[in-house]
Amino acid sequence: MKKLTHVTAAIAGATLATVVVISAQSAVAPAPVPDTCGSASAAQLRTTLYFGTNKPTGAVSELEWQLFVRDEVTTRFPEGLTVWEALGQWRDPRGNIAQERAKVLLLVHADSEKARTAVQDLITRYRKMFEQESVLWETARVCVAS
Numbered sequence: 001m002k003k004l005t006h007v008t009a010a011i012a013g014a015t016l017a018t019v020v021v022i023s024a025q026s027a028v029a030p031a032p033v034p035d036t037c038g039s040a041s042a043a044q045l046r047t048t049l050y051f052g053t054n055k056p057t058g059a060v061s062e063l064e065w066q067l068f069v070r071d072e073v074t075t076r077f078p079e080g081l082t083v084w085e086a087l088g089q090w091r092d093p094r095g096n097i098a099q100e101r102a103k104v105l106l107l108v109h110a111d112s113e114k115a116r117t118a119v120q121d122l123i124t125r126y127r128k129m130f131e132q133e134s135v136l137w138e139t140a141r142v143c144v145a146s
Helices: 062-076 113-129
Strands: 005-011 015-022 042-052 082-091 097-109 135-144
Touching (some): 042 113, 062 113
Antiparallel strands (some): 005 015, 015 135
């Protein structure tokens, strides 16, 4: 999660996934994909964000994380979200394997400029608040039914 990476791959023909690690101010808009959801569901985006929890002065505490979710995430995505714990791994610039505990945030939302801006704002806020080099951003088009 330490360097700028952008990978786009077609998955199962009509589904498009985009993985982005945001380490600088940049905007990424998913490529258009024909609506293949049919009448029983609606096209949406599934955004998954991977937040490392190591910081120069220790680790992001559970209280700090809960406040971030309450104040930053929920205000931008009040419709709902899912969070789970993970262990991330990557190769650092010196070639060493680094590991870090992470929080994974899953959002399902409309494919809109407002939502993309809200995601970018979350990444910027987290990086600034917790002195992070990057946040991994993964987006895929999905069909949603409730």
